[in-house]
Amino acid sequence: MGWISPEGSSTGTPLVELQSISKQFGGVRAIDGISLEIPSGAVHALVGENGAGKSTLGKVIAGSIHPDSGSMLVEGVEVSFRSPREALGHGIAAMAQELLLVGRLSVAENVFLGAEPSRGSWIRRGTLKSRYERLAADAGFSLPADEPVGGMRIAEQQQVEIMRALARDARLIVMDEPSAALSGSDVERLHEIIRTLVAQGKAVLLVSHFLREVLSLADTISVLRDGQLVRTSAAADETEATLIQGMLGRPLGAAFPKKPERNVQAPVRLSVRNVIAPAVADVSLEVREGEIVGLAGLVGAGRTELVRALFGADRRSSGTVEIAGKELSSDQPLLSLRSGLAMIPESRREQGLLFNRSVLENVSLSSLGDVSRGGWVSRRSERAAVSPILERVALRGATPDSVVSTLSGGNQQKVLFARNLMCEPRVLIADEPTRGVDVGAKRAIYDLIVELASRGTAVLLVSSELEEVLGLSHRVLVMRRGRVVAELEGEAMTESGILAAAFADPVTTEVAA
Ligand SMILES: Nc1ncnc2c1ncn2[C@@H]1O[C@H](COP(=O)(O)OP(=O)(O)OP(=O)(O)O)[C@@H](O)[C@H]1O
Ligand SMILES: [Mg+2]
Incomplete structure (x- = not known):
């Protein structure tokens, strides 16, 4: 059990399907013949050691890296993205690690940047604001429309990025280590947001080193090692230990080494x-x-x-x-x-x-x-x-x-x-x-x-x-x-x-x- 067969997903055609995708940088095979499926309404997590190829794979899916070979399908139709913009046109957005927001613009302006409701060349502020408020209410966000993004905390800026994706009807959001820069209650809030997105039928591709987070949020987990897919399984069939074994190809052993002897009289x-x-x-x-x-x-x-x-x-x-x-x-x-x-x-x-x-x-x-x-x-x-x-x-x-x-x-x-x-x-x-x-x-x-x-x-x-x-x-x-x-x-x-x-x-x- 635990293996998701190509025919096995209950929703029929997956939202995104990768078929033997590879990408090489110089002599390094960053990803090597990876095939996987991402269904709608679910969190699909990627785990693996540093350098395993997680970010590269996320970037291929979101259109910022073009693969050397292999094919990618969105709802069964083959696509070939040359830019993140084209990916977005197919409903795929990335929440970048370095957030791409314009600091002096307001929340609402950032959310609709490049997609403003306009008549001729006029941005209609009233429409912008009411559209923002509808979007925020639907998605359960409460950031004020007029606040400039520049002074906001990372957690809030991430929320703006997510709303920006939603404003463009994104159906899959790629999140690369989103919780790495957050702490405590902000992490909880992000998890809530991810759960809400999924309940609304969106898909999230989550890259994370926090295995507990992955196990609690993900429906399916793909383990990568040295650019290759080790396996994709249902999260329910994995534990921290099995994931670590898959990532490293060996069990981890003790988490900490023995503390060195201490001499309380040392200088x-x-x-x-x-x-x-x-x-x-x-x-x-x-x-x-x-x-x-x-x-x-x-x-x-x-x-x-x-x-x-x-x-x-x-x-x-x-x-x-x-x-x-x-x-x-x-x-x-x-x-x-x-x-x-x-x-x-x-x-x-x-x-x-x-x-x-x-x-x-x-x-x-x-x-x-x-x-x-x-x-x-x-x-x-x-x-x-x-x-x-x-x-x-x-x-x-x-x-x-x-x-x-x-x-x-x-x-x-x-x-x-x-x-x-x-x-x-x-x-x-x-x-x-x-x-x-x-x-x-x-x-x-x-x-x-x-x-x-x-x-x-x-x-x-x-x-x-x-x-x-x-x-x-x-x-x-x-x-x-x-x-x-x-x-x-x-x-x-x-x-x-x-x-x-x-x-x-x-x-x-x-x-x-
Ligand atoms: N632009 C690039 N030029 C050359 N090599 C690259 C480039 N981008 C990635 N690589 C290499 O591809 C491999 C996979 O990198 P990637 O960033 O996808 O790993 P990762 O799984 O996201 O790791 P981490 O957990 O450390 O973020 C690494 O060996 C990396 O050095
Ligand atoms: Mg990475």
Whole structure:
């Protein structure tokens, strides 16, 4: 059971059907002979390791990538899209990872952009607004028509994108990791929206690394590995374990490595005293050699702001930061790096990666001193130093010479990680280090963190995944409203302990969103 046979779907002709679709980039077979069906009124999920081909497949379906071979049918009729616009003409829309909205225009204007109700060249505002209101009511959205999109949160911008698709009568919406950038209640709301769409007969193609999300939302799940379809089955017939087995071709084993021994007498590597910065109110903390300290808290508690201020990416207005007893200057990230403080930032796009350069260049960037002789970087020693590290982070489907912009999202994350491993930092700050990374690679990154710690690196780990914080840390600090409000250790280190500290007392309760 669990196999969906071509004739087996109860609705007759599928909405979309792919027949041996392939797409190659240079020597890489991004997708390789994939056949599958997407019925109406259902969520079809794609899972697979980083680089497995999920985004590429989504882009083929939504018309932004043209396949090399194979055919695609919409309601039984063969189509060949040369652009997302043509796909939209057949009822297929994509909710892009980087949302394509016009910030200064209002919600309603974005929704109908390019499809405005017009008479001659006049956009009829009244009609626009009433049409918007009808659409929003039908679909269960409540965003105000006139609000400019620019200042809105990602969750709301996603809703505008979905309404935009609906305004064009989309029948299939491709969503590539839509929940990766959301937190808590926004994720719930997105799930509600997806369920409503499906109840109204729409189809959703969902790409996600959150297997629990996939299992709870999807009707059918396709597992991809190395560009090939491993299987398509009913979600009811899969579990996290079977999906992982399908994605990796092997079981995962334990989720976390053994924590390294901790020496409470070890010298302090990172010492933070009374730091005040934007959204950070007077934080002091210490991390010892070989220690992994978790930093937990709700979104907006100030964790990212704190670590940015520590690294020098943002200015501290007072307080001191010392690495192994040496004080760091306030807004000099490069000096921080040279003093042995490395950081994996939350936002990979803005910080860190040189997108037009090779993997090799990106990885060796922070440690050029080790591979250069007389000011020249020796390509050969660069390669020799980088290769084993790339192997350790399990970069798949890419070579040291691949340009970083062509890597899958998760592989870009691994490159950033590899760079920080190269320089053997005294202190590593990792802000959401496994976001967008597949389950197998997650474990590889945990191993690397633990290995760094066992060689003496002091690690400060920011993560919204409580399991991750608890599974890796020796000790957990909980932040709320820019302050460290609790320190949990030993028995006290539990999910409920962290949550209790993260939420304020009833009188000053913060909204989780
Ligand atoms: N424009 C491109 N040029 C060269 N190679 C590419 C390009 N786009 C994708 N690839 C390669 O195709 C393969 C599949 O990439 P894709 O982005 O589809 O993976 P993915 O399953 O979405 O991974 P992730 O979970 O990390 O997002 C990867 O090896 C990637 O490096
Ligand atoms: Mg992807």
